[in-house]
Amino acid sequence: TLHFFLLDMQTNEMKVLQAVFCMLSILQLCHGVFSSGECYFNAKASCEHNGHVFDIGEAWINDECFQCVCFEPFGVGCCEQEKQxxxxxxxxxxxxxxxxxxxxxxxxxxxxxxxxxxxxxxxxxxxxxxxx
Missing domain, CATH: 2.20.25 (N-terminal domain of TfIIb)
Structure with a gap:
């Protein structure tokens, strides 16, 4: 049982690491595409904007003109949408x-x-x- 617990724990850690790597890759892509390049990640944010709930991977433009991507359950990543x-x-x-x-x-x-x-x-x- 301990072996399966450790294996399960490693699997969960691997999933978290894969999700973090995916988030960082997408934020880096946003940084490269948008000339002003300001990006941020909010681990406590929910995937909701103006009453609409977004699924993982879905994107929206927030009130500050940042394009945000849902990374449920890890948070929301946003990059400046406008080119300066x-x-x-x-x-x-x-x-x-x-x-x-x-x-x-x-x-x-x-x-x-x-x-x-x-x-x-x-x-x-x-x-x-x-x-x-």
Whole structure:
């Protein structure tokens, strides 16, 4: 009986190690895909968001624009979903559009004006239809 107990304990430890390795691999993948690269893991989090319960492996976008993956019963891993622009003039800044996970590069002096990179296409239909 002791032999089977030890064998069972090793099997459980192996499952935990495999799950941890899987979580770390997915978080590393998120880190490589998303340019801003911020990721975190919450071992106490539940796989629930806005009243919806997610199964292991399912993903959702949380209120902070992080893509989260359910690792029930081990917790939740999340990585920043939005890509951050990095090459724009100093008089411009990247900001997140209100109530959205979309990032836009706009003029620091006037957030209604986008920073254009020499393109001829207008980003809005008329003067009264600004970016925000």
């Amino acid at each position: 622009p990095v090459d724009f003039p100093p008089w411009c800044e990247a900001i997140r559009k209100p109530d959205s996970c979309t990032v836009a590069v706009v003029m620091k002096a006037n957030h209604k004006l986008p920073c254009l990179s020499g393109g001829k296409t207008r980003l809005w239909k008329s003067e009264n239809d600004p970016l925000f």
